[in-house]
Amino acid sequence: MSDPLVIAGREFKSRLFLGTAGYPNRQLMLDAIAASGTEMVTASIRRISLAGDDESLLNLIPKHIQFLPNTAGCQTAKDAVLTAELAREALGTNWIKLEVIGDRELLYPDTEELVHATEMLVSKGFVVLPYCTEDPVVCRKLADAGAVAVMPLGSPIGSGLGVCNHHLIEIICARSPVPVVLDAGIGTASDAAIAMELGCSAVLLNTAVSKARDPVMMATSMRAAVEAGRGSQLAGRIPKIAQAEPSSPQFGLVGT
């Protein structure tokens, strides 16, 4: 079944976006990326070491995979905008995963700065995918500001707690005029499947794969989970009821 995801005119066959950080080594990262089937990976922008750096990530990632640079760690709209502009120069892409963090322990988005940064970047011609709180009002404001997708968190970054508020994610998905990408908090395959069942258009995850005991096997599982969750969402699940509903015929029972 052809069921592409379209964001800002770009078609993705895979609904799984993968981070590139924290793998035991580069080969496992590359193998996990291949196993995941992803067509977009995230990257960060950091100061170079004047003492010399490793081989550039750019030379390692297969050409058919798009980079989505992030503004991870930025705490003000100003820093995020400059980071996005540096990313555009370094990578030749105007796509940006916009993070503006308001709390270092929770890595929770600073909503005011995030909306402001979205407006500024959109006006500068960026394709903005903001990482945001699971708040329908914030998501609407971001879409109004020109974000091409919204990326609410399932739970704090790297926590592995999964999707903590199913109802809000479902409401955001039902209302959003732009694709919803569940970003952050995924711990295991069922979390990714749930996000998709709730109506998310895609899932972005990193730590769940990179820190798994076997990152390549987890990447394979995440791929299957995202596909299964998407399929279940499209197929339409049965309603939940409080009583049993027999599946076998109720007539012709033996002994009656």
Next chain:
Amino acid sequence: MAQPTETGRIRVNGHDMPLGAATVADFLAQQAVDVDQRGIAVALNGSVVPRSAWGATALRPGDNIEIVRVMQGG
């Protein structure tokens, strides 16, 4: 005694350094940054300097330069 101009200083990636280069391109060469590699970007005083302008962009005492690269990220 007046400071000779060679002892002007610039800020590079958050660190104070003596300024001993005329342009962004000169500075990168001095620091042995492989300028041909992809994924490098430079900002001077908060504005990105496109790669094509590195050779023509002069450095002055007090300048704040950021040199960044693409790295792994989530």
